[in-house]
Amino acid sequence: xxxxxxxxxxxxxxxxxxxxxxxxxxxxxxxxxxxxxxxxxxxxxxxxxxxxxxxxxxxxxxxxxxxxxxxxxxxxxxxxxxxxxxxxxxxxxxxxxxxxxxxxxxxxxxxxxxxxxxxxxxxxxxxxxxxxxxxxxxxxxxxxxxxxxxxxxxxxxxxxxxxxxxxxxxxxxxxxxxxxxxxxxxxxxxxxxxxxxxxxxxxxxxxxxxxxxxxxxxxxxxxxxxxxxxxxxxx
Ligand SMILES: [Ca+2]
Numbered sequence: 001x002x003x004x005x006x007x008x009x010x011x012x013x014x015x016x017x018x019x020x021x022x023x024x025x026x027x028x029x030x031x032x033x034x035x036x037x038x039x040x041x042x043x044x045x046x047x048x049x050x051x052x053x054x055x056x057x058x059x060x061x062x063x064x065x066x067x068x069x070x071x072x073x074x075x076x077x078x079x080x081x082x083x084x085x086x087x088x089x090x091x092x093x094x095x096x097x098x099x100x101x102x103x104x105x106x107x108x109x110x111x112x113x114x115x116x117x118x119x120x121x122x123x124x125x126x127x128x129x130x131x132x133x134x135x136x137x138x139x140x141x142x143x144x145x146x147x148x149x150x151x152x153x154x155x156x157x158x159x160x161x162x163x164x165x166x167x168x169x170x171x172x173x174x175x176x177x178x179x180x181x182x183x184x185x186x187x188x189x190x191x192x193x194x195x196x197x198x199x200x201x202x203x204x205x206x207x208x209x210x211x212x213x214x215x216x217x218x219x220x221x222x223x224x225x226x227x228x229x230x231x232x233x234x235x
Contacts, residue, residue, distance in 0.1 A: 065091070065093075068093055069093065070091050070092045070093050071090060071091050072088050072089070072090030072091075073088060073089050073090065074086065074087075074088045074109075075087045075088065075089070081106075082106060083102055083104070083105060084101060084103035085102070085106075086101065086102045086107070086109070087099070087101045087102075087109075088100045088101075088109050094117075095117040096114050096115065096116050096117055097114065097115040097116075097117075098111055098113075098114050099111070099112050099113040099114070099115075100112060111124070112124045118132055119131065119132045120132055125142075126142070127140065127141060127142035128140070128141040128142075129141075166234050166235070167234070167235045168233070168234060168235070169186045169187060169191070169232070169233060170230060170231070170232050171183050171184065171186055171187075171230065171231045171232075172228070172230040172231075173228075173229055173230075174198065174226060174227065174228050174229070175195075175219040175226075175227050175228075175229055176219065176221075176223075176226060176227060177220060177221045177222060177223045177225075177227070178218065178219065178220070178223075179218070179219045180216060180217075180218050180219075181209075181216045181217055181218070181229065182215060182216040183214070183215055183231065186235055187214045187215075187231070187233045187234065187235065188214065188233075188234050188235060189214060189233060189234050190212045190213050190214055190233065191212070191214075191231040191232055191233025191234075192231065192232050192233060193209035193212050193217050193229060193230075193231040194209075194229060194230055194231070195207040195208050195209050195220070195221065195227050195228070195229045196227065196229075197221060197222075197225050197226070197227060197228075198225070198226045198227060198228045199225060199226065203222070205221065205222050207219070207220065207221035207222075207227050208220050208221075209229065209231075217229075217231075
């Protein structure tokens with residue numbers, strides 16, 4: 001028996017030596033401490049919450065995939081037992097951030113949205129939203145962009161066309177009789193300007209735009225009635 005105990009001791013010692021390396025420590029208090037050997041997996045821990053708190057400094061949770069590998073955070077809801085209960089956020093080996101769900105097939109994560117490393121957003125069907133070329137312009141790339149509702153803004157301008165150099169620009173606004181209206185420098189030639197009263201007109205006095213240039217026009221109508229205008233021309 002003594003010999004067996006001695007042999008067992010040697011065996012345990014050799015296992016410890018074989019796995020020994022730099023020791024990392026995870027601790028929330030001075031004691032007790034959770035001590036883990038590097039490369040040791042903590043499999044299936046059961047916990048209700050995991051919180052990183054530091055009253056003095058910022059906190060960081062880091063996941064770093066190895067060479068030619070990504071990192072993924074998986075999320076689940078509603079017991080994870082139906083298609084769509086699971087989602088994931090990850091970074092792939094091309095350094096893009098990928099948002100996936102298993103809505104199409106239970107347990108199979110499929111990409112729903114990708115945020116490229118340069119900031120271009122690609123949606124499930126392939127449409128892209130790009131604000132990286134110009135800080136003043138966002139490009140939505142898709143065969144058809146269907147807006148449900150209305151595009152509305154006090155300074156709305158719509159540019160239509162796919163010609164490489166000439167596109168039609170639309171500018172709108174409100175004005176009054178005699179007002180000198182300025183466009184927002186959107187026209188390369190004097191546009192066509194249409195003016196109408198914004199209330200019912202009974203005196204048949206025509207409202208129109210005078211002195212139209214690439215930069216603006218002078219509104220003509222009745223002094224007491226407001227006017228609406230829109231202009232269309234080449235950009
Ligand atoms: Ca469920």
